[in-house]
Amino acid sequence: MANIRLTMRKIREVLRLHFECNRTHREIAQAIGTSTATVWQYLHRAKLAGLDWPLPVQLVSDDAALEAKLYPPPVPRALPRGMPDWPKVHRELGKPGVTLDLLWQEYRAQHADGFGYSWFCKTYQEWAERLPVTLRQTHVPGQKLFVDYSGKKFAIVNPDTGEIREAELFVAALGVSGYTFAELTWTQQLPDWIGSHVRAFAFYGGLVEVLVPDNLKSGVHKANFYDPDINLTYQEMATHYSVAVIPARSRKPRDKAKAELSVLLAQRWILAKLRNERFFSLDAANQAVAALLVELNSRPFKKLPGCRRSVFDEIDRPALRPLPDRPYQYAEWIVARVGPDYHVEVDQHYYSVSYRYAREQVDVRVTANTVEIFHRGQRIAAHGKSARRRFHSTIDAHMPPEHQAxxxxxxxxxxxxxxxxxxxxxxxxxxxxxxxxxxxxxxxxxxxxxxxxxxxxxxxxxxxxxxxxxxxxxxxxxxxxxxxxxxxxxEPEAAAAQADLPLVHANVRGPSYYH
Structure with missing residues (x-):
């Protein structure tokens, strides 16, 4: 069930990046963490199904309907002459003792009417020559924004206790001009990560086409070379701003050389300059960072005319797309399971869904004011967020008939x-x-x-x-x-101790003593 939901989500993202963002198959494959062949297959199936973008209303949130449209029952047809799986052949050749002759014999064992040995060797060589080689990156104005954290932290002193707390330095840089944005946040967690992106877009005054993050957990849920899963909140933010997210490969700094350079410059011209100063609040430290950021972007290039700011104004700024009317509102996604009492627990509060979804796995979208619950991409409940712990928010219509009684x-x-x-x-x-x-x-x-x-x-x-x-x-x-x-x-109820004391006693002075 979870795999089907993830596949349908990826297919919608492929269609959005292809039709709305006009991305290539390779860029889309990097963005969703799959192969270009898979991207081509998704788009081909959408073409056969007659789908365009935006999707029809009935397919926007219904995973089952979209799956049925894209994967109809197969029509029996005659099998073509067997074609070798060249990626598999290439992988097998890397193993000790494996030769093309051996692989061809195994191929003919599966396909008796397959191609001959000479054709097999020649076609493989032609396929292998088309394998990619290391490519020097050529940046397009306003296309990519590289984002990363510095790794070196900045100390801020608590004015009340004298305790030192370390802040993180977020850095973003445009591909062509290298125009840099930087700010301090307390953590690298998801709320700070998303907030820094929103403020970076406001700093640049426009939107790029592609975001290139590192494989940070806040941005990439599962850092894997073959299948990196983008965090749902990060993906939702990218959809809000209509940008594509293409993570850099793990342990491949060449994929984000611009970010690596900007991080290095931020460490040298911001953190190093502030090393002897003491700050007692995050806001005060960020004001100092913003002032040094102006100097950094205005420093002249050593081998080229101009500076980052001048190149940004001349080349990058005109190519940026306008910002949406409203900035992205942070929302966190949680995977949960509906209890047998048809309620979902979020922050120790229980929100109801229809009893028909009891024990089903759902996705929960949590904002500052709302809690929305989705099943296979379809919203099944919405509640106002409550801070009361161990209490229930129950809608009468969600109850079975006997509970309504x-x-x-x-x-x-x-x-x-x-x-x-x-x-x-x-x-x-x-x-x-x-x-x-x-x-x-x-x-x-x-x-x-x-x-x-x-x-x-x-x-x-x-x-x-x-x-x-x-x-x-x-x-x-x-x-x-x-x-x-x-x-x-x-046990008998405890009687008051004073009731058992005598009212007259030799040691009791009485009221006359005080006259």
Missing amino acids: VVKGCDPQRLRNWAVDIGPHTAAVIQHLLGARKHPQQAYRACLGVLRMGKDYGRDRLEAACRRAIDLKAPNYKFIASTLKNGLDR
């Missing part, structure tokens, strides 16, 4: 009648439990647990335990169960 007052009334039959203190406890939650069914099990203690311990003992719970202001299931288990309901 409970809300309407059928079963709670039966519980009240049962409690009244045992005694007034038991009735008061049950009334308190039912009234403590917005929906009575959330306290239904606790009420049943209390009432069934009357069968195990007797009604009189249960009534005494409930009276004790009310007196001690603990009318809940756990306190009553503990009271009965330990026999505390049988």
Whole structure:
């Protein structure tokens, strides 16, 4: 199920990057972490299915409908003459003792009517000559923005305690001009990572076509050469700004040489210059960084005319795309599983979905004010975010019919009648439990647990335990169960100590003493 959801998400991203961002197959493959052949296959299937961009409304969020459109049942047809798998042949040749002759014999064993040995060797050589070689990067104005962290931290002093806390230096640089943005953040975590991107776009006053990050966990969920998964929040931000994310290969600094150079310059002309100064807040430190950033971008080139700022104004700035009307609002994505009570836990609060999705895996999008729940790309619930822990946000329409009957007052009334039959203190406890939650069914099990203690311990003992719970202001299931288990309901109530003292005693002075 999770693999299908991930595949459909990647296919939508391929279509967006191809039609909206006009990216090449190779760039799209790097962005979504797959091969160019897979990208070609996705686009070919979309063409056969008659799909264009934007997708029809019914396919935007319905993974099952999109899967059925792209992968219809296969039509039986005659098998063509076997074509060798050249990437596999190339990999096998790298193994000790493996030759083209051996691989051709294995190929003919699978395809009796396959091609001859001479054709096999000649075609492989032609295919191998087309393998890529190391390419010098040629940057296009306004196309790429390289982003990374410095690695060297900056100390900030707490003015109240004198404690030193280290901040991270985020650095971004444009491909052609090298025009640099830098700022300090407390961490490299996802909120700071996304926030730095939003502020970088505002700094440049426009948008590039491609973001080139390192394989940082905040940007790349799974750093893998063959299948790097982009973090969902990072991908959502890229979609909001209509940019492509193409991570640099792991341990390949040549892929982001511009970022490496800008990081080095930021360390030399910002961090090194501020090394002897003390700052007591992150804002004050960032003001100093911004002032030195102006100097860095205005420093003349040694071998070329102009500086980073002048090249940016002349070449990069005109090529940038305009910013959207509103900046991206940070949202965090969480993978969760719906409980048997059809609620999803987020930050120790429980949000309801339709009972039909009980025990299903879902994606949860959390912003500062909302919680949205998605199943296979389709939104199935939305709630206002609540800070109350261990409480439920339940929509009546999400309940099964029998639970809706409970809300309407059928079963709670039966519980009240049962409690009244045992005694007034038991009735008061049950009334308190039912009234403590917005929906009575959330306290239904606790009420049943209390009432069934009357069968195990007797009604009189249960009534005494409930009276004790009310007196001690603990009318809940756990306190009553503990009271009965330990026999505390049988203990007499403690009388006030002063009541047992005699009112007349030789050592008591009395009121006349003070006249």
